[in-house]
Amino acid sequence: MSSGNAGSDNPGSGAGQLLFQPNEEAVAQIMSLGFSRNAAIRALFYTGNQTADQAADWLLENNDKNLDTPLETDLQGTSDSSDEDEFLTTDTFKMVFVVNMELQMGVGKVAAQVAHAALSLFRSMMEDEVKAEMIMAWGHLGETKVVVRGDSTTQLEMLAVQAAGLQVDHYLVQDAGLTQVTPGSKTVLAVFGKVDDVNRVTGSLKLL
Structure with a gap:
């Protein structure tokens, strides 16, 4: 190509x-x-x-x-550009989705859960003025998104704790369990922030 x-x-x-x-x-x-x-x-x-x-x-x-x-x-x-636009090019950001491979979800289910994670984290961050500017910067620079493999529910929970400790924004989806998985299953962890910060949480994981 x-x-x-x-x-x-x-x-x-x-x-x-x-x-x-x-x-x-x-x-x-x-x-x-x-x-x-x-x-x-x-x-x-x-x-x-x-x-x-x-x-x-x-x-x-x-x-x-x-x-x-x-x-x-x-x-x-x-x-x-304006001072606001100057902020938009100060750092690079990305959003990473860690899929719980232990649940053996189908392709469509994974896609739906990743979308759920993305929207939930996006909405949460847009409620905070500073975090909303980070989201704007991410959009300005191409909205980098990466999907990686998580081994288990335990690993997703540990990564969420690690992200919290590093003050990196994240959202862990707990599914309603209407299809494929049991209610309350933790399907996808979304992590968003500066590239270096996110890599400290998910950098060792393999691409899906």
Whole structure:
């Protein structure tokens, strides 16, 4: 697959671009999938410069955008914005969903539970002005979402406690039990925050 023209691989060398040093190993991995270097750099920037897998997921979600626009254009575009917009580009955020694999839910059930977790955490955060700004920043930077595997209910509960201890926003879904699982089953844990903070909770888990 390809997301851009070969002639757009150079992401530019403006002041904003120089502040971001991409993970070159991840860049090479993403380019091996058929994406341009510029697209790879943009994806790594908007997913916290972590892994090729997370960046590739972001590219697939945002493939309708012009991925060959140099990253420096985005950064320059925010330099003349209001104070509120300046906040939106200060940090990168992501939302991670930990699915309880112990429950052996079907694909549709997992999708429904992830959606439940996302909406519940979103609504909860929007009730707080500061947290709502974090959500706005997340939306401004592509709404990075990652789904990972959780081994058991016990693990999800432990991760929720860990998130609380780190003051990382989270929501643990307890299902009504109308289909597939027993009432009160803990199906999905949603965790949201700055990329580095979320990785401290879920960074060791494998993608679903």
